[in-house]
Amino acid sequence: MIEKYLNKIIQGDCLESLREIPDNSVDVTFADPPFNLKKKYNSTKDSLDLQEYLDWCELWINEMVRVTKPTGSIFLHNIPKWLTYYTAILNKSAHFRHWISWDAPTSPMGKSLQPSHYGILFYAKEAKQNKFYEVRYPHKRCRKCGYLHKDYGGKKGMLHPFGPLLSDVWTDIHRVKHNKYRDDHPCQLPIHLLERIILMSSDEGDIVLDPFSGTGTTALAAKRLGRNYIGLELDNEYVRISENKLKMENPDSKIGDIWVSFYLDGITTIRDSDWEKLSSSYVIPEPIAHIDHTPIKSKNGKSHNGYTPKKTALSELPMFLEEVLVEQE
Protein backbone atom coordinates (compact mmCIF):
# COMPACT_ATOMS: atom_id res chain seq x y z
CA MET A 1 0.00 0.00 0.00
CA ILE A 2 1.14 3.52 -0.77
CA GLU A 3 0.68 4.73 2.86
CA LYS A 4 3.92 3.13 4.02
CA TYR A 5 5.97 5.25 1.61
CA LEU A 6 4.36 8.59 2.49
CA ASN A 7 6.30 11.52 3.92
CA LYS A 8 9.63 9.76 3.73
CA ILE A 9 12.88 10.27 1.88
CA ILE A 10 13.78 6.73 0.89
CA GLN A 11 17.48 6.09 0.43
CA GLY A 12 18.37 3.85 -2.48
CA ASP A 13 18.32 3.48 -6.24
CA CYS A 14 15.15 5.11 -7.56
CA LEU A 15 14.43 2.33 -10.05
CA GLU A 16 14.37 -0.27 -7.29
CA SER A 17 12.20 1.93 -5.05
CA LEU A 18 9.84 2.91 -7.88
CA ARG A 19 9.25 -0.75 -8.72
CA GLU A 20 7.74 -1.23 -5.25
CA ILE A 21 5.24 1.63 -5.61
CA PRO A 22 1.76 0.49 -6.72
CA ASP A 23 0.33 1.43 -10.14
CA ASN A 24 -1.78 4.60 -10.35
CA SER A 25 -1.06 5.68 -6.78
CA VAL A 26 0.64 9.09 -7.00
CA ASP A 27 -0.91 12.44 -8.00
CA VAL A 28 2.22 14.24 -9.22
CA THR A 29 5.60 12.88 -10.23
CA PHE A 30 8.43 15.37 -10.73
CA ALA A 31 11.95 14.38 -11.81
CA ASP A 32 15.13 16.44 -11.95
CA PRO A 33 17.58 13.66 -12.89
CA PRO A 34 21.35 13.86 -13.27
CA PHE A 35 21.95 15.68 -16.57
CA ASN A 36 24.89 13.50 -17.63
CA LEU A 37 27.06 16.62 -17.61
CA LYS A 38 29.80 15.34 -15.27
CA LYS A 39 28.36 17.12 -12.20
CA LYS A 40 30.02 16.25 -8.91
CA TYR A 41 27.41 14.27 -6.99
CA ASN A 42 28.53 12.33 -3.91
CA SER A 43 27.33 8.92 -5.03
CA THR A 44 26.87 8.88 -8.81
CA LYS A 45 29.02 9.23 -11.85
CA ASP A 46 27.25 11.79 -14.02
CA SER A 47 28.88 10.70 -17.26
CA LEU A 48 27.33 7.73 -19.02
CA ASP A 49 27.57 6.93 -22.73
CA LEU A 50 24.74 8.53 -24.69
CA GLN A 51 22.82 5.29 -25.26
CA GLU A 52 23.42 4.06 -21.73
CA TYR A 53 22.01 7.32 -20.32
CA LEU A 54 18.97 7.23 -22.59
CA ASP A 55 18.21 3.57 -21.86
CA TRP A 56 18.39 4.29 -18.13
CA CYS A 57 16.13 7.35 -18.50
CA GLU A 58 13.55 5.30 -20.37
CA LEU A 59 13.35 2.84 -17.46
CA TRP A 60 12.61 5.41 -14.73
CA ILE A 61 10.38 7.54 -16.97
CA ASN A 62 8.19 4.50 -17.66
CA GLU A 63 8.04 3.79 -13.93
CA MET A 64 7.01 7.39 -13.25
CA VAL A 65 4.13 7.08 -15.70
CA ARG A 66 3.08 3.73 -14.24
CA VAL A 67 2.82 5.01 -10.66
CA THR A 68 0.98 8.22 -11.64
CA LYS A 69 -2.81 8.22 -11.21
CA PRO A 70 -5.07 8.68 -14.27
CA THR A 71 -5.84 12.20 -12.98
CA GLY A 72 -2.17 12.85 -12.33
CA SER A 73 0.67 14.80 -13.92
CA ILE A 74 4.25 13.99 -14.81
CA PHE A 75 6.92 16.72 -14.86
CA LEU A 76 10.47 16.24 -16.16
CA HIS A 77 13.12 18.92 -15.71
CA ASN A 78 16.29 18.86 -17.81
CA ILE A 79 18.30 20.65 -20.47
CA PRO A 80 16.53 20.86 -23.86
CA LYS A 81 18.85 18.28 -25.46
CA TRP A 82 17.66 15.48 -23.15
CA LEU A 83 14.05 16.61 -23.24
CA THR A 84 13.94 15.99 -26.99
CA TYR A 85 14.55 12.31 -26.20
CA TYR A 86 12.18 12.31 -23.22
CA THR A 87 9.24 13.50 -25.33
CA ALA A 88 9.71 10.48 -27.63
CA ILE A 89 9.51 8.18 -24.59
CA LEU A 90 6.58 9.95 -22.93
CA ASN A 91 4.52 10.31 -26.10
CA LYS A 92 4.09 6.52 -26.10
CA SER A 93 2.35 6.35 -22.72
CA ALA A 94 1.20 9.82 -21.62
CA HIS A 95 -0.25 13.03 -23.06
CA PHE A 96 1.73 16.15 -23.81
CA ARG A 97 0.45 19.30 -22.10
CA HIS A 98 3.33 21.79 -22.13
CA TRP A 99 7.02 22.36 -22.66
CA ILE A 100 7.70 24.99 -20.00
CA SER A 101 10.71 27.15 -20.66
CA TRP A 102 12.33 28.23 -17.40
CA ASP A 103 14.53 31.23 -18.10
CA ALA A 104 17.86 30.54 -16.38
CA PRO A 105 20.97 31.96 -18.04
CA THR A 106 24.16 29.91 -17.82
CA SER A 107 27.75 30.61 -18.83
CA PRO A 108 28.62 30.99 -22.52
CA MET A 109 29.89 27.66 -23.92
CA GLY A 110 31.67 28.90 -27.06
CA LYS A 111 30.64 28.14 -30.66
CA SER A 112 26.98 27.92 -29.66
CA LEU A 113 24.10 30.08 -28.61
CA GLN A 114 24.31 30.70 -24.88
CA PRO A 115 22.02 28.17 -23.16
CA SER A 116 19.51 30.31 -21.29
CA HIS A 117 16.67 28.08 -20.30
CA TYR A 118 15.87 24.73 -18.80
CA GLY A 119 12.82 22.88 -19.97
CA ILE A 120 10.13 21.33 -17.81
CA LEU A 121 7.99 18.82 -19.67
CA PHE A 122 4.44 18.63 -18.38
CA TYR A 123 2.53 15.47 -19.34
CA ALA A 124 -0.87 14.19 -18.25
CA LYS A 125 -1.31 10.49 -17.56
CA GLU A 126 -4.80 10.67 -19.14
CA ALA A 127 -5.66 13.62 -21.37
CA LYS A 128 -9.26 14.13 -20.26
CA GLN A 129 -9.01 13.50 -16.54
CA ASN A 130 -5.91 15.59 -15.81
CA LYS A 131 -6.08 17.73 -12.68
CA PHE A 132 -4.90 21.25 -13.50
CA TYR A 133 -5.36 24.73 -11.97
CA GLU A 134 -4.53 28.01 -13.67
CA VAL A 135 -2.11 30.08 -11.62
CA ARG A 136 -1.11 33.76 -11.47
CA TYR A 137 2.17 35.50 -10.65
CA PRO A 138 2.70 39.12 -9.53
CA HIS A 139 3.01 41.93 -12.06
CA LYS A 140 6.62 42.74 -12.89
CA ARG A 141 7.67 46.24 -11.94
CA CYS A 142 10.68 48.48 -12.41
CA ARG A 143 12.65 48.30 -9.17
CA LYS A 144 13.61 51.97 -9.34
CA CYS A 145 10.39 53.65 -10.52
CA GLY A 146 7.80 51.08 -9.39
CA TYR A 147 5.88 51.19 -12.69
CA LEU A 148 4.74 48.05 -14.49
CA HIS A 149 7.41 46.73 -16.88
CA LYS A 150 4.90 46.03 -19.61
CA ASP A 151 3.03 48.80 -21.36
CA TYR A 152 -0.61 47.75 -21.45
CA GLY A 153 -1.62 50.98 -23.23
CA GLY A 154 -5.34 51.73 -22.87
CA LYS A 155 -6.00 48.28 -21.38
CA LYS A 156 -4.71 48.98 -17.87
CA GLY A 157 -8.25 49.22 -16.54
CA MET A 158 -8.70 45.54 -17.39
CA LEU A 159 -5.63 44.28 -15.54
CA HIS A 160 -5.91 41.64 -12.86
CA PRO A 161 -4.98 43.23 -9.52
CA PHE A 162 -2.60 40.41 -8.50
CA GLY A 163 -0.90 39.70 -11.83
CA PRO A 164 -1.11 37.79 -15.12
CA LEU A 165 -2.04 34.19 -15.69
CA LEU A 166 1.11 32.13 -16.03
CA SER A 167 2.30 31.21 -19.53
CA ASP A 168 4.68 28.41 -20.50
CA VAL A 169 7.68 30.80 -20.27
CA TRP A 170 8.77 31.39 -16.66
CA THR A 171 11.10 34.34 -16.15
CA ASP A 172 10.38 35.30 -12.56
CA ILE A 173 12.12 32.49 -10.67
CA HIS A 174 15.89 32.54 -10.31
CA ARG A 175 18.29 29.66 -9.98
CA VAL A 176 20.00 28.90 -6.70
CA LYS A 177 23.57 29.98 -7.40
CA HIS A 178 25.63 31.19 -4.48
CA ASN A 179 27.50 28.43 -2.68
CA LYS A 180 27.46 30.10 0.69
CA TYR A 181 23.67 29.95 0.86
CA ARG A 182 22.94 26.55 -0.64
CA ASP A 183 23.09 22.99 0.56
CA ASP A 184 26.18 21.03 -0.27
CA HIS A 185 24.67 19.81 -3.54
CA PRO A 186 25.65 20.79 -7.12
CA CYS A 187 22.17 21.55 -8.47
CA GLN A 188 19.51 22.36 -5.94
CA LEU A 189 16.29 23.78 -7.40
CA PRO A 190 14.50 26.82 -5.94
CA ILE A 191 11.68 25.76 -3.67
CA HIS A 192 9.12 28.17 -5.12
CA LEU A 193 9.63 26.57 -8.57
CA LEU A 194 8.33 23.33 -7.09
CA GLU A 195 5.60 25.09 -5.13
CA ARG A 196 4.31 26.56 -8.38
CA ILE A 197 4.22 23.13 -10.06
CA ILE A 198 2.48 21.60 -7.05
CA LEU A 199 -0.14 24.37 -6.82
CA MET A 200 -0.88 23.93 -10.55
CA SER A 201 -1.35 20.19 -10.47
CA SER A 202 -2.51 18.95 -7.06
CA ASP A 203 -4.78 19.49 -4.07
CA GLU A 204 -4.21 19.45 -0.34
CA GLY A 205 -3.55 15.87 0.81
CA ASP A 206 -2.40 14.68 -2.65
CA ILE A 207 0.82 12.69 -3.11
CA VAL A 208 3.91 14.17 -4.83
CA LEU A 209 6.82 11.85 -5.73
CA ASP A 210 10.35 12.86 -6.77
CA PRO A 211 12.68 9.99 -7.80
CA PHE A 212 15.81 12.22 -7.70
CA SER A 213 15.09 14.07 -4.51
CA GLY A 214 18.54 15.64 -3.97
CA THR A 215 18.41 17.73 -0.81
CA GLY A 216 14.64 17.49 -0.72
CA THR A 217 13.32 20.55 -2.58
CA THR A 218 10.19 18.81 -3.90
CA ALA A 219 9.44 17.20 -0.54
CA LEU A 220 9.81 20.53 1.27
CA ALA A 221 7.53 22.29 -1.21
CA ALA A 222 4.95 19.52 -0.86
CA LYS A 223 5.09 19.64 2.93
CA ARG A 224 4.76 23.44 3.04
CA LEU A 225 1.67 23.16 0.84
CA GLY A 226 -0.06 20.44 2.84
CA ARG A 227 0.64 17.63 0.35
CA ASN A 228 2.18 14.23 1.07
CA TYR A 229 5.62 13.56 -0.37
CA ILE A 230 7.76 10.60 -1.37
CA GLY A 231 11.41 11.38 -2.07
CA LEU A 232 13.82 8.82 -3.52
CA GLU A 233 17.54 9.56 -3.31
CA LEU A 234 20.66 7.45 -3.70
CA ASP A 235 23.00 9.48 -1.55
CA ASN A 236 22.95 9.13 2.26
CA GLU A 237 24.21 12.62 2.92
CA TYR A 238 21.56 14.27 0.71
CA VAL A 239 18.92 12.19 2.51
CA ARG A 240 20.24 13.37 5.88
CA ILE A 241 20.21 17.04 4.79
CA SER A 242 16.64 16.64 3.48
CA GLU A 243 15.40 15.02 6.66
CA ASN A 244 16.91 17.78 8.81
CA LYS A 245 15.26 20.47 6.70
CA LEU A 246 11.93 18.64 6.62
CA LYS A 247 11.86 18.42 10.42
CA MET A 248 11.89 22.22 10.59
CA GLU A 249 9.13 22.78 7.99
CA ASN A 250 5.41 22.99 8.65
CA PRO A 251 2.42 22.82 6.30
CA ASP A 252 1.66 26.52 6.65
CA SER A 253 2.32 28.24 3.33
CA LYS A 254 -1.08 29.90 3.55
CA ILE A 255 -3.05 33.09 3.79
CA GLY A 256 -6.08 32.21 5.88
CA ASP A 257 -7.06 28.82 4.50
CA ILE A 258 -5.63 29.42 1.00
CA TRP A 259 -2.38 27.71 -0.07
CA VAL A 260 0.03 30.12 -1.78
CA SER A 261 3.73 30.15 -2.63
CA PHE A 262 5.78 32.81 -0.83
CA TYR A 263 9.06 34.36 -1.86
CA LEU A 264 10.93 37.08 0.00
CA ASP A 265 8.42 39.76 0.96
CA GLY A 266 5.61 38.60 -1.26
CA ILE A 267 3.81 35.82 -3.01
CA THR A 268 5.07 34.22 -6.22
CA THR A 269 2.14 32.03 -7.18
CA ILE A 270 -1.56 31.85 -6.42
CA ARG A 271 -4.31 29.82 -7.99
CA ASP A 272 -6.58 31.92 -10.15
CA SER A 273 -9.64 30.40 -8.50
CA ASP A 274 -8.40 31.55 -5.06
CA TRP A 275 -8.19 35.23 -5.94
CA GLU A 276 -11.79 35.99 -5.03
CA LYS A 277 -11.14 34.91 -1.43
CA LEU A 278 -7.58 36.30 -1.28
CA SER A 279 -8.59 39.72 -2.58
CA SER A 280 -10.23 40.56 0.75
CA SER A 281 -6.71 40.53 2.28
CA TYR A 282 -5.55 43.32 -0.04
CA VAL A 283 -6.02 47.03 -0.61
CA ILE A 284 -6.58 47.28 -4.37
CA PRO A 285 -6.03 50.61 -6.17
CA GLU A 286 -9.14 52.39 -7.44
CA PRO A 287 -9.58 52.77 -10.36
CA ILE A 288 -7.72 49.58 -11.26
CA ALA A 289 -5.76 51.40 -14.02
CA HIS A 290 -3.72 52.93 -11.16
CA ILE A 291 -2.15 49.51 -10.73
CA ASP A 292 0.36 50.86 -13.27
CA HIS A 293 2.08 52.84 -10.50
CA THR A 294 0.33 51.65 -7.31
CA PRO A 295 0.77 47.99 -6.42
CA ILE A 296 -1.82 46.16 -4.38
CA LYS A 297 -0.96 46.11 -0.66
CA SER A 298 -1.70 43.49 1.92
CA LYS A 299 -4.02 44.80 4.61
CA ASN A 300 -1.38 44.01 7.20
CA GLY A 301 0.58 46.71 5.36
CA LYS A 302 3.78 44.76 5.10
CA SER A 303 4.77 44.52 1.47
CA HIS A 304 4.10 45.43 -2.11
CA ASN A 305 2.28 42.30 -3.18
CA GLY A 306 1.51 40.37 -0.12
CA TYR A 307 2.64 39.13 3.20
CA THR A 308 5.99 38.87 4.84
CA PRO A 309 6.94 35.22 4.51
CA LYS A 310 7.09 33.11 7.59
CA LYS A 311 10.50 32.66 9.17
CA THR A 312 12.13 29.90 7.22
CA ALA A 313 14.82 27.45 8.02
CA LEU A 314 15.75 27.33 4.38
CA SER A 315 18.93 29.02 3.48
CA GLU A 316 18.13 30.14 -0.03
CA LEU A 317 16.13 33.24 0.76
CA PRO A 318 18.97 35.70 1.37
CA MET A 319 20.70 34.40 -1.72
CA PHE A 320 17.64 34.94 -3.88
CA LEU A 321 17.44 38.50 -2.70
CA GLU A 322 21.05 38.99 -3.69
CA GLU A 323 20.39 37.41 -7.07
CA VAL A 324 17.30 39.42 -7.75
CA LEU A 325 19.11 42.61 -6.94
CA VAL A 326 22.06 41.71 -9.14
CA GLU A 327 19.88 40.58 -12.01
CA GLN A 328 17.68 43.65 -11.86
CA GLU A 329 20.60 46.09 -12.06
Ligand SMILES: C[S@@+](CC[C@H](N)C(=O)[O-])C[C@H]1O[C@@H](n2cnc3c(N)ncnc32)[C@H](O)[C@@H]1O
Ligand atom coordinates in the same frame (compact mmCIF):
# COMPACT_ATOMS: atom_id res chain seq x y z
C1 LIG B 1 19.77 17.01 -10.40
S1 LIG B 1 19.89 16.35 -8.81
C2 LIG B 1 18.33 16.68 -8.07
C3 LIG B 1 18.33 17.91 -7.23
C4 LIG B 1 17.01 18.20 -6.54
N1 LIG B 1 16.00 18.56 -7.51
C5 LIG B 1 17.14 19.29 -5.50
O1 LIG B 1 16.56 20.39 -5.69
O2 LIG B 1 17.84 19.08 -4.52
C6 LIG B 1 19.84 14.63 -9.10
C7 LIG B 1 19.90 13.77 -7.84
O3 LIG B 1 19.68 12.41 -8.23
C8 LIG B 1 20.42 11.56 -7.37
N2 LIG B 1 20.54 10.26 -8.05
C9 LIG B 1 21.36 9.92 -9.07
N3 LIG B 1 21.14 8.65 -9.47
C10 LIG B 1 20.13 8.20 -8.68
C11 LIG B 1 19.43 6.97 -8.62
N4 LIG B 1 19.72 5.97 -9.44
N5 LIG B 1 18.45 6.83 -7.70
C12 LIG B 1 18.14 7.85 -6.85
N6 LIG B 1 18.77 9.04 -6.86
C13 LIG B 1 19.75 9.21 -7.77
C14 LIG B 1 21.74 12.32 -7.17
O4 LIG B 1 22.39 11.90 -5.98
C15 LIG B 1 21.23 13.78 -7.12
O5 LIG B 1 21.01 14.18 -5.77
